[in-house]
Amino acid sequence: MNMNQTLLLAGTSLLFGTSCANLSKSKSESSxxxxxxxxxxxxxxxxxxxxxxxxxxxxxxxxxxxxxxxxxxxxxxxxxxxxxxxxxxxxxxxxxxxxxxxxxxxxxxxxxxxxxxxxxxxxxxxxxxxxxxxxxxxxxxxxxxxxxxxxxxxxxxxxxxxxxxxxxxxxxxxxxxxxxxxxxxxxxxxxxxxxxxxxxxxxxxxxxxxxxxxxxxxxxxxxxxxxxxxxxxxxxxxxxxxxxxxxxxxxxxxxxxxxxxxxxxxxxxxxxxxxxxxxxxxxxxxxxxxxxxxxxxxxxxxxxxxxxxxxxxxxxxxxxxxxxxxxxxxxxxxxxxxxxxxxxxxxxxxxxxxxxxxxxxxxxxxxxxxxxxxxxxxxxxxxxxxxELLYWEFHGYTGDKQAIRKGKWKAVRNKIIRANMPIELYNLELDPFEQNDVSEQFPDMITEMKSLLDKTHVQSEDFPFEYEL
CATH class of the missing domain: 3.40.720.10 (Alkaline Phosphatase, subunit A)
Known part of the structure; x- marks a missing residue:
């Protein structure tokens, strides 16, 4: 095999390899x-x-x-x-x-x-x-x-x-x-x-x-x-x-x-x-x-x-x-x-x-x-x-608010205008329409939820709560 044949074979192999790579990429993207x-x-x-x-x-x-x-x-x-x-x-x-x-x-x-x-x-x-x-x-x-x-x-x-x-x-x-x-x-x-x-x-x-x-x-x-x-x-x-x-x-x-x-x-x-x-x-x-x-x-x-x-x-x-x-x-x-x-x-x-x-x-x-x-x-x-939990906070003209869902439990804290605002607690498994606040019956859960509400929020300069949690 002469030098020209060797270069032609190498070029053909390179072209074929490149074409295969492009074809593979095309097929991958189209899939x-x-x-x-x-x-x-x-x-x-x-x-x-x-x-x-x-x-x-x-x-x-x-x-x-x-x-x-x-x-x-x-x-x-x-x-x-x-x-x-x-x-x-x-x-x-x-x-x-x-x-x-x-x-x-x-x-x-x-x-x-x-x-x-x-x-x-x-x-x-x-x-x-x-x-x-x-x-x-x-x-x-x-x-x-x-x-x-x-x-x-x-x-x-x-x-x-x-x-x-x-x-x-x-x-x-x-x-x-x-x-x-x-x-x-x-x-x-x-x-x-x-x-x-x-x-x-x-x-x-x-x-x-x-x-x-x-x-x-x-x-x-x-x-x-x-x-x-x-x-x-x-x-x-x-x-x-x-x-x-x-x-x-x-x-x-x-x-x-x-x-x-x-x-x-x-x-x-x-x-x-x-x-x-x-x-x-x-x-x-x-x-x-x-x-x-x-x-x-x-x-x-x-x-x-x-x-x-x-x-x-x-x-x-x-x-x-x-x-x-x-x-x-x-x-x-x-x-x-x-x-x-x-x-x-x-x-x-x-x-x-x-x-x-x-x-x-x-x-x-x-x-x-x-x-x-x-x-x-x-x-x-x-x-x-x-x-483990889902968290929301909202800053708007109806007042700052927070909520957490953890398993069957849902905690809501409305109108955050001072520390220790009341936290409502609902059992979504038994009360999916949130009609019965059971916070008084489950004080330990309220303690846990308060801790989660406080630590899940990271203070924002653009959307601050009126007090530092």
Whole structure:
């Protein structure tokens, strides 16, 4: 063999080896499951048929639950928007996370997370995923260090500011770092409904990334107030309920608040159905994990009446409360071929578990300094590790609050305005609706819970309690 033949053989071997490596990498990436996490805004635990709703229908989410797993002990990150989403994306509960309440930044946006913050999107990018956030952000003002494009997302569309997301006919939305204006909504016109535009952009993201693994965080603003929806969607429910018209204010006037709330959730449900149909059309349904939850309990603004619909599912409290109705969410996960159909999970989990779970799904190592525990084993029927406890704190205009769930026990400390504020104690096994405070009967448990409440909280300069625990 002459020198040229030797070099040609070596070059061919190198090329073949490189091609095999690229092919192997391509096959490895394509085998990773796509992940879609859908987040409703202010939808209650009892607002889905599969969680007990009987006044309006949610057939598509009910179908999704029948095809996958439905969690009945899954908790939000907090009881209002921004801290709940911070816990979801960073894997840390509100005793350790940066954002622990809603804090507005003028003229647009919310308090930013520090530049070094690592979100679920960062880790999925590392695993080879295209990452998109479509909908509502609420975790940093435009251009800040925690603008979505600086927090691991390749693409962003929607409301950067959650206050702007109170209104569904905006004059502009953000696409990446540019404002997209909608003249058809100027001067009080109401023609472009932002929820529908959000759905269109989400579907476009799926289409554009269907040849490679993708992560879509689809953070809908529905059914947060204001209560408004185009007439074509409202017609189904209009006139079906006795109404208490809402006179307006920050949120717009609404003559049919109950019908509108039902229509908003029905419309959201319909779009979840369309999303699952789109995945099937593209041949992606067998290799796509679809998750659905809400960011906190049902709101009472804009004329909404959660008692009428039993939106909390019989649980005590609603948004801004640390009772179960404020922080327990419906949670559904569908993954054909991996998750058995019609499963119901009793596993106690929370938003800060989502990041390590997504890392497990994507085959990338999660950081070790998280509060979250992956519930991936629970999804696929393997032995699941449990939390020692779950912790929440909330800083807002209803007063600073704390809560802990440890096994069957739930402790709640409301309106922390001085040391030694009373701690309520509930046995969720016997009293899931938190009607009977048993703190006097179990003083030793109160002592333990007080110690846990004090030591699990790390003081924050931005969200301090009024006294040092």
């Amino acid at each position: 990773k499951p796509n992940i879609i996490y859908i987040l409703a805004d202010d939808m209650g635990y009892g607002d889905l048929g599969c969680y007990g709703q009987r006044i309006f229908e949610t057939p598509n989410l009910d179908l999704m639950a029948s095809q996958g797993i439905r969690f009945i002990n899954h908790y939000t990150g907090s009881t209002v928007c921004a801290p709940s989403r911070c816990a979801l994306l960073t894997g840390k509960h509100t005793g350790h996370s940066v954002v622990r309440g809603n804090k507005e930044i003028q003229p647009e946006g919310q308090m930013a997370m520090p530049a070094g913050t690592r979100t679920a999107a960062h880790f999925l990018q590392k695993a080879g995923y295209s990452t998109g956030c479509v909908g509502k952000w609420g975790l940093g003002y435009p251009g800040s260090e925690s603008d979505p494009l600086n927090m691991g997302f390749d693409y962003f569309f929607g409301y950067n500011c959650q206050m702007k997301a109170h209104h569904y006919f905006p004059e502009y939305l953000w696409e990446n770092d540019q404002k997209i204006f909608y003249p058809e909504n100027s001067n009080g016109q109401q023609k472009m409904y932002s929820h529908d535009e959000t759905t269109r952009k989400a579907f476009s993201f799926i289409k554009e990334n269907k040849e490679k693994p993708f992560f879509l965080y689809l953070a809908y603003a529905i059914p947060h107030a204001e209560l408004v929806i185009p007439e074509e969607y409202l017609a189904k429910y209009k006139g079906k309920f006795p109404e208490n018209p809402f006179s307006g204010g920050h949120y717009g006037k609404q003559d049919y608040p109950r019908a509108t709330y039902a229509a908003m959730i029905s419309h959201l449900d319909s779009d979840v159905g369309k999303l699952n149909s789109l995945l099937k059309e593209y041949g992606l349904d067998e290799n796509t994990i679809v998750m659905f939850a809400s960011d906190n309990g049902p709101h009472v603004e804009g004329g909404n009446d959660p008692l009428f619909f039993e939106s909390s599912g019989g649980l005590r409290g609603e948004k801004r409360s640390l009772y179960e109705g404020g922080i327990r969410t419906p949670f559904i996960v569908k993954w054909p071929g991996k998750i058995k159909s019609g499963e119901v999970s009793q596993h106690v989990s929370a938003f800060w578990d989502v990041l390590p779970t997504l890392c497990d799904m994507a085959g990338v190592k999660a950081p070790e300094d998280l509060d979250g525990i992956s519930f991936y084993p629970e999804l696929i029927g393997e032995k699941q590790k449990n939390h």
